[in-house]
Amino acid sequence: MSVTKYIGNNKFRFKPTKEFKGLQAQALKMYQQVSKTIGQKIRAEEIVWEKPKTKKSMPFRSGLCKGYINLPDGTTVKPAEMRDSESWFKHIFENCTNKTLCGKVIENVCDRYASYCQRNSKLPNYIQIQKLNFNFKEGVCYNINNNTLQFTDFNKNKITLKIKDKTSVLNNKQLWLDQNDHKIKTSKNELKTGGVFIDKHNLFVVTVKKSYENTFDPKGFVAADINMARGDWLTFSHEINGEKTYPMPEYIIEQNKLINDIQGEINKSLKDHEPNKRAENNATTGFRKKKRLEWKKEHKNFEKAIRKHFVENIFPPIIQFCKDNKMGYAHDNIATGSKTGTFGQEKIKKIVFEICEENKIPIIKVNPRFTSQKCVECDYRHKDNRNGDKFCCIKCGFTSNVHEMAAVNISNKGIDDYMTKGYSHF
Secondary structure: OOEEEEEEEEEEEEOOOHHHHHHHHHHHHHHHHHHHHHHHHHHOOOOOOOOOOOOOOOOEOOHHHOOOEEOOOOOEEOHHHHHHOOOOOHHHHOOOOOHHHHHHHHHHHHHHHHHHHHHHOOOOOOOOOOOOOOOOOOOOEEEOOOOEEEEEOOOOOEEEEEEEEEEEEEOOHHHHHHHHHHHHHHOOOOEEEOOEEEOOOEEEEEEEEEEEEOOOOOOEEEEEEEOOOOOOOEEEEEEEOOEEEEOOOHHHHHHHHHHHHHHHHHHHHHHOOOHHHOOOOHHHHHHHHHHHHHHHHHHHHHHHHHHHHHHHHHHHHHHHHHHHHOEEEEEEOOOOOOOOOOOOHHHHHHHHHHHHHHHOOOEEEEOOOOOOOEOOOOOOEOHHHEEOOEEEOOOOOOEEEHHHHHHHHHHHHHHHHHHHHOOOEO
16 A cells, blocks of 8 residues: 655744753854865865866755765765765764764755855855754654654764744744744744744754555556646646646636735835835835735635635546546646745645545655656657647657646656655655
C-alpha cells in the first residue's frame, strides 16, 4: 500500500533552556570558524572563480549539491570530506560526535557564499556571520503526548523544549501573519527581527513528515496544466466524462479582478509619494492600511470560491476516475500567483491536496519545468517547439495544444518520480 508523505514547515515557539542557549552559542562559533577558513582559502587563491562566470563554473554549489566546493583543479569536495579533512575543518569539528549536524553547518555556510556569488558575480574575501540562522530539518522529534521538541546537539546530548501552543503555528502562513499582527497590537515585550515582530520567546522552525495511507498503489497519474488563460484554466491529461478542459467560472474571474484592482490601488499610492515622505502623509498611509485589509479579505473569499468550485464541480468525477482506474494525481509544484491572486495556482495546490487526502488518493508534486517544451512522441525538448498555445515539434513534426502537451508531460513525470522514490508524496 502506498503512502503519501506530507512535508511542511511547522513554527513552534518555546521557552529557551540553558542547554539550547549553549547549542546556539556553539553553532554560531562554528559558523564563524568555517566562514573564516573559507575566506582564508579564497585570499590564498586555493578557491578561485575563472571566466566565464557561469552558474556551473561557480566554486560554491547550492541546490541538490548544497555545500559542495569546486576546486581549480576540477575536483569537487563534499561537506563530509571537508568536515573530516585536516586541511579544511577537522580542527573545528574533531570533538563533535553528531556528524550530521556538523555537515549542515558546512552546507549552510557554503550556501551563504554561493548566494553572494550569484548576486555579485564575484567571490567575497570573507562573509562575516554575526547571527545564527539555522533551520533544523533533520533529527528533530515532536512528542505529541507531552508537547515537546526533542533533538540532539553536536555531542549527541538530548535537548528538550517545551512548546507554547498559543503562539505556535502549524502549516499555515496566513495564520502565522495574522498572529503576528495580533501580537504587534497586544504584546508589551516586542522585538523586531528581520522585519517580523516576535515576542520574547524563540521561534523554532522544523520540518515534520506526516504519513497517510492510500487505498491503492497508483498505476499512473492524472495531471492538470493550470493556465492564466480564462478559457482553458485547467487542462487535464486524461479525458474524464468527455471533458479535458475547464474554463475559469465568471464569479472566480470577478473575484480575481477585484484582488488585482485593489493591488493596483496600493501600488499607485506607493508611486504617488517618495519613499522617505510616505510616512509623513498619514492619509496615504491610512489608505494603504485600509486597502491591505480589503486585499486580505478578498484573498480569503477568492480561496473559498475556488474551493467551492473544485469540491462541487471539478474533482468529484476526477476522484471517481482515479478510484475506478487506480490512478493517482500529479500536481505541478509551481507557486505562481500566490501573492497577487492571478489565477489561484497556490490556492489550488492546497485544495487539491486536501481533497486527495480526504479520499485517500495517491498524490505527488511534480516540477513542471520544460513540460510545455517537450514532445510526448519523440521526447525532444526545445523552446522553439512552443509558439503561444500551439505545439509543433521541430524534430518529428508532432502537433498538439501546448496545454494538453504539458498536462501529459506532468503526468509522465509523476510516474517517473513515483517509480524512482517508491512512494507518492506532497
